[in-house]
Amino acid sequence: MSKEKEVVVLDEVTVRFAGDSGDGMQLTGSQFTDTTAAVGNDLSTLPDFPAEIRAPAGSLSGVSGFQLHFSSSDIQTPGDSPDVLVAMNPAALKVNLKDMKSNGTILVNSSAFDTKNLKLAKYDSNPLEDGSLQGYQLISVPITQLTMGALEGLDISLKEKERCKNFFALGLMYWLYNRPIEGSSKWIETKFAKKPLIVEANKKALKAGYYYGEHTELFTTRYDVHKAKLPKGHYRNVSGNEAVALGFVSASLRSGLPLFLGSYPITPASEILQELSKYKNFGVKTFQAEDEIAGICSAIGASFAGNLAITTTSGPGLSLKTEAMGLAVITELPLVIVNVQRGGPSTGLPTKTEQSDLLMALYGRHGEAPLPVLAASSPADCFWMSLEAARIAIKYMTPVILLTNGYIALGSEPLRIPSIDDLPEIPVNFRKDPEGFQPYMRDENLARPWAIPGTPGLEHRIGGLEKKHIYGNISYEPENHALMTKIRDEKIKNVQKDIPLLEVEGEKTGDLLVLSWGSTYGPVKEAMRRLKKKGYKLSLAHLKYLNPFPANTADVLKSFKRILVPELNLGQLARVIRSEFLIDVIQYNKVQGQPIKTSEVEGKILELLGGENGK
Amino acid sequence: MENNIKNNEVAEVKYTAKDFASDQDVKWCPGCGDYSILAQVQRSSPDFGEKLENIVWVSGIGCSSRFPYYMSTYGFHGIHGRAAAIATGVKLANPKLQVWVATGDGDMLSIGGNHFIHACRKNVNLKIIMFNNKIYGLTKGQYSPTSELGKVSKTSPYGTVDWPFNSIKLAAGSGATFVARSIDREPKHLQEMITRASKHNGAAFIEVYQNCPIFNDGAHAHLTEKDVKHDNVIVMEHGKPLLFGKNKDKGIRLDGLNPEIIDLSDGKWSVNDVWVHDELDDNPTRVFLLARFSDLQGFPIPIGVFRQFNKATYNDNVEEQIKLIKQKKGEGTLEKLFYTGNTWEVS
Numbered sequence: 001m002s003k004e005k006e007v008v009v010l011d012e013v014t015v016r017f018a019g020d021s022g023d024g025m026q027l028t029g030s031q032f033t034d035t036t037a038a039v040g041n042d043l044s045t046l047p048d049f050p051a052e053i054r055a056p057a058g059s060l061s062g063v064s065g066f067q068l069h070f071s072s073s074d075i076q077t078p079g080d081s082p083d084v085l086v087a088m089n090p091a092a093l094k095v096n097l098k099d100m101k102s103n104g105t106i107l108v109n110s111s112a113f114d115t116k117n118l119k120l121a122k123y124d125s126n127p128l129e130d131g132s133l134q135g136y137q138l139i140s141v142p143i144t145q146l147t148m149g150a151l152e153g154l155d156i157s158l159k160e161k162e163r164c165k166n167f168f169a170l171g172l173m174y175w176l177y178n179r180p181i182e183g184s185s186k187w188i189e190t191k192f193a194k195k196p197l198i199v200e201a202n203k204k205a206l207k208a209g210y211y212y213g214e215h216t217e218l219f220t221t222r223y224d225v226h227k228a229k230l231p232k233g234h235y236r237n238v239s240g241n242e243a244v245a246l247g248f249v250s251a252s253l254r255s256g257l258p259l260f261l262g263s264y265p266i267t268p269a270s271e272i273l274q275e276l277s278k279y280k281n282f283g284v285k286t287f288q289a290e291d292e293i294a295g296i297c298s299a300i301g302a303s304f305a306g307n308l309a310i311t312t313t314s315g316p317g318l319s320l321k322t323e324a325m326g327l328a329v330i331t332e333l334p335l336v337i338v339n340v341q342r343g344g345p346s347t348g349l350p351t352k353t354e355q356s357d358l359l360m361a362l363y364g365r366h367g368e369a370p371l372p373v374l375a376a377s378s379p380a381d382c383f384w385m386s387l388e389a390a391r392i393a394i395k396y397m398t399p400v401i402l403l404t405n406g407y408i409a410l411g412s413e414p415l416r417i418p419s420i421d422d423l424p425e426i427p428v429n430f431r432k433d434p435e436g437f438q439p440y441m442r443d444e445n446l447a448r449p450w451a452i453p454g455t456p457g458l459e460h461r462i463g464g465l466e467k468k469h470i471y472g473n474i475s476y477e478p479e480n481h482a483l484m485t486k487i488r489d490e491k492i493k494n495v496q497k498d499i500p501l502l503e504v505e506g507e508k509t510g511d512l513l514v515l516s517w518g519s520t521y522g523p524v525k526e527a528m529r530r531l532k533k534k535g536y537k538l539s540l541a542h543l544k545y546l547n548p549f550p551a552n553t554a555d556v557l558k559s560f561k562r563i564l565v566p567e568l569n570l571g572q573l574a575r576v577i578r579s580e581f582l583i584d585v586i587q588y589n590k591v592q593g594q595p596i597k598t599s600e601v602e603g604k605i606l607e608l609l610g611g612e613n614g615k
Numbered sequence: 616m617e618n619n620i621k622n623n624e625v626a627e628v629k630y631t632a633k634d635f636a637s638d639q640d641v642k643w644c645p646g647c648g649d650y651s652i653l654a655q656v657q658r659s660s661p662d663f664g665e666k667l668e669n670i671v672w673v674s675g676i677g678c679s680s681r682f683p684y685y686m687s688t689y690g691f692h693g694i695h696g697r698a699a700a701i702a703t704g705v706k707l708a709n710p711k712l713q714v715w716v717a718t719g720d721g722d723m724l725s726i727g728g729n730h731f732i733h734a735c736r737k738n739v740n741l742k743i744i745m746f747n748n749k750i751y752g753l754t755k756g757q758y759s760p761t762s763e764l765g766k767v768s769k770t771s772p773y774g775t776v777d778w779p780f781n782s783i784k785l786a787a788g789s790g791a792t793f794v795a796r797s798i799d800r801e802p803k804h805l806q807e808m809i810t811r812a813s814k815h816n817g818a819a820f821i822e823v824y825q826n827c828p829i830f831n832d833g834a835h836a837h838l839t840e841k842d843v844k845h846d847n848v849i850v851m852e853h854g855k856p857l858l859f860g861k862n863k864d865k866g867i868r869l870d871g872l873n874p875e876i877i878d879l880s881d882g883k884w885s886v887n888d889v890w891v892h893d894e895l896d897d898n899p900t901r902v903f904l905l906a907r908f909s910d911l912q913g914f915p916i917p918i919g920v921f922r923q924f925n926k927a928t929y930n931d932n933v934e935e936q937i938k939l940i941k942q943k944k945g946e947g948t949l950e951k952l953f954y955t956g957n958t959w960e961v962s
Contacts, residue, residue: 034957231961234959234961235958235959236953236956236957237957246953249947249952260707279952281941281944282946283947285707285937287704290730293700294703300701301704303704304704305708306709307708309708323694324697327694417954417958418953452709453668454709454712455668456666457668458668459667459690460690461689463692465692
């Protein structure tokens with residue numbers, strides 16, 4: 001009979017699951033996430049996996065990780081440093097140890113620490129025995145061995161039994177953090193419905209892990225993280241890529257336009273295409289094109305024909321789409337280009353994050369080719385910004401670039417499920433009346449009419465050549481080109497009247513403003529909160545609209561003596577702020593393929609404030 | 616047109632060629648073969664059985680790609696090489712539209728090669744007319760992917776050293792379900808090909824030999840000049856023997872898989888020995904034999920339909936699948952969108 005174990009209540013915990021890319025760590029992590037969401041914690045996740053699908057088993061390059069931050073209060077990031085690391089083999093330990101909090105908990109699968117694996121991980125001696133893990137709470141559990149033991153007598157192969165070890169680890173973590181195992185049990189039943197023996201094996205492993213926690217003397221304490229106080233409503237966990245897909249299907253429902261996606265698979269944007277290809281019953285047409293260019297060009301064709309058209313990509317794909325973006329600019333057709341930024345240039349770091357396509361999004365087209373640029377700030381915000389991008393594209397008859405990045409695209413957090421009334425209105429007015437129609441006549445927003453093929457009496461021709469103002473015929477007249485260039489520019493500037501003002505969180509004027517954009521919002525916000533708790537007076541403004549900027553941007557910037565711009569590039573927003581507003585900023589840049597950590601922003605702010613004396 | 620088009624109730628609208636001409640001045644060089652192609656398209660258009668507003672012409676870049684501006688239908692002048700991709704988007708977005716592509720040998724076979732082969736592979740219901748003048752005209756005289764080996768041009772002053780594409784082989788090999796060839800100087804024949812393409816449900820490709828009087832004048836003269844064309848052109852007609860020559864006294868005989876030219880006037884061969892053209896042949900082998908004539912010395916150039924067959928189109932498959940999934944899962948709603956998978960309530 002085991003002793004009654006003490007339960008310690010924690011505010012928040014960051015857990016990282018790490019193992020071989022074939023060990024099922026992403027799955028283990030997402031199961032833990034679903035259960036954690038269901039018990040009512042706020043949470044944020046981030047997968048970290050290699051670009052290689054199956055690097056050699058046990059090698060350092062093959063390590064795949066999944067980090068989850070959960071809390072009893074509102075949180076913004078997947079957490080800087082794990083409190084707990086689950087390491088399924090020596091390589092996973094080696095790769096992840098440097099990120100751990102000091103005195104953090106390390107749960108290792110000791111069965112995997114054999115000579116071969118130690119050598120593959122380039123360990124000279126066994127870290128479980130050589131004292132190098134002093135300073136951490138090491139919990140050594142022979143997970144593989146215990147799993148095999150629990151599955152003895154089951155009529156499946158040894159290999160299949162061995163593969164159940166991630167569920168043992170999951171079960172043990174459920175016990176340790178006081179979460180129910182039923183959700184994952186059910187999931188196993190559905191997932192492997194056609195293989196009853198595999199269902200049995202995985203469920204057994206899950207339970208064995210759970211009860212191992214309860215009975216072993218290794219653990220004297222278990223932990224609990226209470227429910228978070230989130231706004232009332234229904235929730236579901238979404239990654240940024242899923243949220244983009246949901247956002248555009250919602251935009252389709254709201255506008256009444258069928259959704260068309262022309263896209264080519266590319267990391268880390270492929271999930272959007274994968275997700276949208278599931279929504280056939282929503283009338284969604286997904287065209288997996290022969291290349292990136294066909295992706296955007298088919299979307300332009302679909303837009304011409306009256307669909308809500310989008311294309312999705314990442315850095316290299318954005319480069320390939322640039323010429324066609326110019327075509328969408330001059331033909332003035334609604335189109336959304338979603339760019340999930342990754343480390344560049346060229347192939348760069350496909351599975352890692354960066355914010356280094358901002359300048360390209362703003363300026364990367366030949367000719368004067370302005371278009372609105374938006375950036376989502378978190379996984380759930382990807383939903384709202386997708387709707388917003390669709391709204392602007394249709395209202396102003398323009399292509400719009402929506403920037404996300406690997407960090408928020410693959411990371412997840414709860415999204416409060418909206419009702420139809422929560423969604424912005426997206427009115428569509430196809431031109432029907434031939435009376436007085438001209439393809440380049442304009443409304444009060446300078447948008448031209450959307451006159452789609454199939455409408456009698458509105459037959460017209462558009463294309464990439466400069467258009468005659470109002471009439472739309474080819475025109476090489478110098479004055480006309482100047483006029484059209486200015487109109488296209490003014491039209492995009494007009495969008496400013498239609499977007500929210502830049503909000504300042506904290507003091508409205510003062511010494512230091514932190515100006516963030518896109519995915520840096522989470523860590524910056526978290527850092528501000530920590531510093532506020534310590535008594536610092538601080539201000540944060542977050543940009544989700546990069547072109548045009550909110551109308552009050554200059555006023556906000558001028559209300560502060562100093563402005564800190566943290567970003568995952570070498571200073572792209574900083575450069576734009578300087579050139580647009582003639583205001584200098586202090587840069588904080590990181591280009592390691594990793595998100596900015598809360599502690600890093602906190603450190604930089606403290607440094608600017610003069611350390612503890614700056615309160 | 617004879618009927619009042621403003622009344623949409625009128626089901627049968629009788630158009631004339633003029634109804635398909637836009638108000639724009641046509642700006643091709645004098646004597647350009649494109650004029651004839653435009654005229655034949657406008658003359659054939661009333662026979663398509665489509666309302667004017669349901670026809671869309673899409674193009675890329677090049678002389679040929681100005682085509683949509685001269686038609687009174689909906690038109691989209693795209694960017695270089697991308698016409699097939701744009702047209703695919705139009706067709707998928709609204710499958711009721713009849714979508715045509717006007718393109719050239721450079722636009723479609725060089726920069727647009729990838730889009731071309733994939734549109735053919737998917738059997739998207741597009742009608743592609745490729746104007747083949749074997750030269751880059753709009754950029755003023757560089758060799759094209761269909762220029763013959765040794766072609767002297769501005770970028771090949773000593774002659775090209777690369778082999779040309781055989782467009783018919785490429786289209787047929789990529790899966791186009793209607794593959795034909797015609798010549799700008801054969802108006803009746805060209806009209807027939809265009810009309811037949813309009814009726815075909817699937818990826819239709821017509822290669823039109825077109826003369827560029829400025830940069831490649833006479834490239835097809837052996838196929839168009841009265842005194843020689845009968846010896847150099849063979850008209851393929853379904854179910855009829857492959858005969859050519861002014862008096863139809865020459866024919867093609869198949870010796871196994873080797874075509875040979877036979878003379879029907881010397882008594883050795885009769886018309887019964889001549890290969891009978893079968894457009895509907897399941898086996899593509901003969902299409903490639905015919906396509907190869909243009910690569911062989913001494914063989915006449917076939918014009919007409921090389922092959923026509925039916926298989927499900929990509930756009931129909933897309934529609935079918937959506938219909939099926941809608942039946943299975945019911946029409947999508949916001950509720951269904953969000954409440955699939957794991958959700959929870961905070962109260």
